[in-house]
Amino acid sequence: MTAAEVRVLVDQQFPARRDLPVRPLPQSGTDNALFGLGTRLVARVPLVPDDVEPLRRLWARLCTLPPSRGGNVMTHGDLIPGNVLVAGDLLAAWHLFDVGPRQAPRADLGSGDLQWARGAAWALQQALGVGWYYVDSNPAMSSMGLRTLDRLVAHPPAMP
Incomplete structure (x- = not known):
C-alpha cells in the first residue's frame, strides 16, 4: 500500500x-x-491480501501431508526465477508457471499428487516470506511471491 x-x-x-x-x-x-x-x-x-483465509486453509491442509519416506530432497535453497538455469524442482513450477504450463514440469518429473503438494507447500512457505519482505528493497521479487500466492489460491494442489 x-x-x-x-x-x-x-x-x-x-x-x-x-x-x-x-x-x-x-x-x-x-x-x-x-x-x-x-x-x-x-x-x-x-498488509495481508484478500487471499489470506484461503491461504490459511491451504497451509493447514498442506501441513497434514505425511512425511517423505525417502527423505526430503531439494535442489536449491533459493530457486526463484532469477536463479533458474535448469530446474528439476517442483517449487520452481509454482513460482514460474501458470496452471497450464505448470503441468509440463510435473509430467516430466513424474510427480504424483503427494510430491506435487509438497512442492506447493514449499512454494507457499517461500512466497509468504518474499511477498512482504521484499516490497521495498526488491519489488520484482515481492511480485513473484505474490503471484505464487495467487496461483496457489486459484489452483491449489490436489491433496493425496
Missing part, C-alpha cells in the same frame, strides 16, 4: 479529511501499514 493509495481511500471514505497530508510511518509490524494523516491521526491499512 502506498501513500497515494491511502490518499484515494481517505478521499473516498473520509471526504472531510481530504486536506490532511498522508505520509508513510516506519513499519514495525507485519499485519498493518501505518500512515500519518495530518499531525494527529493515523490510518492503519492491512
